[in-house]
Amino acid sequence: MEYSIGEFSRLTNLGIHTLRYYEHENLIMPKRNSSNRRCYSDKDLAWVEFIKRLKDTGMPIKEIQRYAELRAKGDLTLNERMEMLTVHCESLNEQIKVLQEHMAKLDDKIDFYRQKIERTSKG
Amino acid sequence: MEYSIGEFSRLTNLGIHTLRYYEHENLIMPKRNSSNRRCYSDKDLAWVEFIKRLKDTGMPIKEIQRYAELRAKGDLTLNERMEMLTVHCESLNEQIKVLQEHMAKLDDKIDFYRQKIERTSKG
DNA sequence: ATACAATGTAGAGTAAACTCTATGTCAAGA
């Protein structure tokens, strides 16, 4: 299947402006039809979903750009891309660990509040 | 103990400019000495560490501002502050869950790469 | 033929959270 930018925007939940911006930043390169309109494919769809995953886990656009660049070069860059993902996963792991620690501390604080409020309402 | 802004900057790992910015945004209100210099206390230190925790878990400055405002009003706002923290913890929980899902998918992708590379190097 | 909705480009504007610059004050050491 092929999609116009409007359809693709609905499919991906990314605004039309955002899609054009991503293209400008060389993250996506949809084909064009005879009238210069963008034609997004299912492959583009899978790729955008992956981009969203990278973004949502904190990878900056610049780095996704680098990844996209490697991807465009084909299988010769498989190693390098795997390396990037591996490094990213390690930092994500760390990120999750830190958030869990914060979570524990915040839970403690909530307990502390609960007790303080109890005491206050009694006193 | 009391600290000058320079000392406090080193203690908190927040730049001097950032500390002044936080004050401008009403997050911190250090006392001043006779020459109008800021005097940070140990209480300010604990408070800044807490602000950092909120920030690092994704709470925007505006919301921390609101929390600081309540804090400044004293014990009458304990309930409201606990409510804020509770809501924040729920979203943090969700955030962690999402990240863990992303992590699993990225790990899958890395495995996929590993196999593809193996096949490629053999073929 | 014409209106209109979707699309195209180029470039300006926005929001958040800093970060830096310019300029001035002030206490302490040479």
Added chain:
DNA sequence: TCTTGACATAGAGTTTACTCTACATTGTAT
């Protein structure tokens, strides 16, 4: 006394990632 160096304020500039505006084309329904 003079000169640093830390600090003060006000306001400008930066970065990231969009988001929007202005204006030109194009495809389709009337």
